[in-house]
Amino acid sequence: MSSDCKALQEKIIKLKKERKALILAHNYQIIEIQEIADYVGDSLQLARKSAESRGYDMIIFAGVRFMAEMAAVLSPTVPVYIPDPGALCPLAAYIDAESVRKKKEEYPDTPVVVYVNTTADTKTETDVICTSGSAVEVVESLGADTVLFGPDANLAEYVRRHTDVNIIDIDSRGRCYVHNMFDLSMLLELKEKYPDAVAIAHPECPIEVQEAADMVGSTGMMAKTVAESDAKMFIIATEMGMVHQLQKQHPDKTIIPLYEGAICRQMKKHTLEKILDVLENLPEANLVKVPEYSAPHIRGVLERMNKVKGQGPAKAVSAES
Numbered sequence: 001m002s003s004d005c006k007a008l009q010e011k012i013i014k015l016k017k018e019r020k021a022l023i024l025a026h027n028y029q030i031i032e033i034q035e036i037a038d039y040v041g042d043s044l045q046l047a048r049k050s051a052e053s054r055g056y057d058m059i060i061f062a063g064v065r066f067m068a069e070m071a072a073v074l075s076p077t078v079p080v081y082i083p084d085p086g087a088l089c090p091l092a093a094y095i096d097a098e099s100v101r102k103k104k105e106e107y108p109d110t111p112v113v114v115y116v117n118t119t120a121d122t123k124t125e126t127d128v129i130c131t132s133g134s135a136v137e138v139v140e141s142l143g144a145d146t147v148l149f150g151p152d153a154n155l156a157e158y159v160r161r162h163t164d165v166n167i168i169d170i171d172s173r174g175r176c177y178v179h180n181m182f183d184l185s186m187l188l189e190l191k192e193k194y195p196d197a198v199a200i201a202h203p204e205c206p207i208e209v210q211e212a213a214d215m216v217g218s219t220g221m222m223a224k225t226v227a228e229s230d231a232k233m234f235i236i237a238t239e240m241g242m243v244h245q246l247q248k249q250h251p252d253k254t255i256i257p258l259y260e261g262a263i264c265r266q267m268k269k270h271t272l273e274k275i276l277d278v279l280e281n282l283p284e285a286n287l288v289k290v291p292e293y294s295a296p297h298i299r300g301v302l303e304r305m306n307k308v309k310g311q312g313p314a315k316a317v318s319a320e321s
């Protein structure tokens with residue numbers, strides 16, 4: 001790490017104490033940001049942390065915008081700032097409130113489940129939200145024959161294969177471009193090269209990658225599995241920030257990325273300089289606002305998801321197999 005970077009980190013740490021700022025960073029952030037964060041996790045873990053922000057005067061959320069919006073909903077009295085307001089998730093952009101409304105007209109009386117990777121506006125049109133780990137159980141909890149689902153068609157396909165429910169994509173083109181970089185041949189090659197490695201794929205990966213992996217789950221589940229498993233080697237099919245973090249936390253284990261080019265450009269828009277700017281200047285443009293009408297609905301659909309049993313991995317086998 002350069003001395004400039006270290007100096008910047010020290011400045012941020014000092015100022016965040018003075019400002020009583022809580023810094024939350026997603027697993028895909030660069031290590032330098034993860035190091036100055038109070039908490040690092042997946043989108044749901046960070047949303048839950050933001051709900052525990054009593055005693056802080058501000059939250060700085062280093063993740064994409066829909067995540068910061070969730071924090072703003074769950075922490076209505078503490079202002080939430082995003083270091084780069086242009087950090088938007090392209091997967092979330094595949095559907096919006098209008099496209100959900102249109103789909104509901106096409107399929108009246110059909111419940112709508114959306115993945116947490118959606119804007120606040122889109123969530124306002126849904127019956128319940130889900131995470132990658134809870135999607136199957138959330139869909140089944142509705143007791144419906146047919147469910148409208150979006151925006152991730154890869155996750156939708158996973159749910160389709162693991163339930164008897166008819167899953168209709170709100171937009172069948174919806175994909176995370178980062179996880180869609182992975183393909184089956186990459187995984188088979190690494191599995192052949194490292195036969196003892198446990199392969200863990202994120203549910204946003206193409207379905208054939210998920211099916212060839214030993215486990216499927218969110219970044220939070222990956223962190224837990226690597227920490228608790230006796231296995232010494234893991235093939236990780238998700239964004240590189242997570243790979244770096246796992247390797248740093250577990251120097252005794254070998255973390256192999258499925259593809260080193262899997263980098264989310266939107267997550268990487270945040271920098272230490274931008275975090276410092278928020279702390280120094282509290283720019284209005286970086287303040288995350290959620291329409292007042294949508295916040296109670298979002299809290300309701302989140303609560304509905306939380307009531308559904310099980311937030312674990314979508315598919316799991318023992319580390320020995």
Ligand code: SF4
Nearest residue numbers: 089090091176178264
């Ligand atoms: S990794 Fe994919 S889903 Fe996550 S923020 Fe980037 S584009 Fe969106």
